[in-house]
């Protein structure tokens with residue numbers, strides 16, 4: 218069973234990349250909260266409006282201004298159109314500004330430069346623009362998905378004697394999409410998980 222997880226894909230060659238924050242790990246999240254502690258009213262830029270970027274943006278909006286940037290023309294692109302109205306309403310409620318169809322091109326001291334040339338105030342720039350599965354997936358299959366995840370069947374089988382789980386797998390969620398998060402595994406046909414709909418509330 219391969220369960221070696223994934224890691225944030227960091228930008229290559231981005232000027233000021235050493236100033237970026239992330240919430241991919243507990244240490245990364247602690248570094249961010251330590252940096253912003255005592256700076257209520259901060260300006261934060263979140264690059265990547267996917268699952269993790271949305272979580273970062275909504276959390277950061279509690280104490281500061283947040284600009285959410287994504288090169289896609291929509292927020293939550295990988296989540297599909299279903300949840301988008303709810304996501305957009307939540308972002309509006311929290312006053313989170315969006316710049317879509319653009320990305321962060323440079324990070325400086327107290328500011329970021331977007332790919333359209335706009336300079337925006339930024340006490341912190343959080344990078345959440347994608348993950349990539351452990352390289353160990355390459356040992357199992359040459360047919361990886363764009364996130365480097367190995368294809369499996371609904372019982373997480375990748376090869377006759379090899380299974381994979383978590384962020385290393387591209388398991389089918391439905392006819393159109395692969396599973397995005399570990400919790401989605403409850404939808405698979407696994408004998409050790411309860412039937413869908415019987416998972417106790419957290």
Ligand SMILES: Cc1cc2nc3c(=O)[nH]c(=O)nc-3n(C[C@H](O)[C@H](O)[C@H](O)COP(=O)(O)OP(=O)(O)OC[C@H]3O[C@@H](n4cnc5c(N)ncnc54)[C@H](O)[C@@H]3O)c2cc1C
Nearest residue numbers: 220221222223240241269351382383384385398399400401
């Ligand atoms: C901010 C944030 C919020 C999230 N919120 C949710 C959520 O609400 N719901 C949800 O379902 N998912 C959520 N996720 C995603 C979720 O965290 C991941 O899907 C999940 O952690 C994947 O579990 P995993 O076991 O595959 O990988 P990991 O949790 O990354 O664990 C992999 C482990 O394997 C170890 N490892 C790596 N390589 C090797 C090796 N060669 N040998 C031995 N060990 C190795 C690593 O050190 C690590 O401990 C969130 C992620 C983030 C960043």
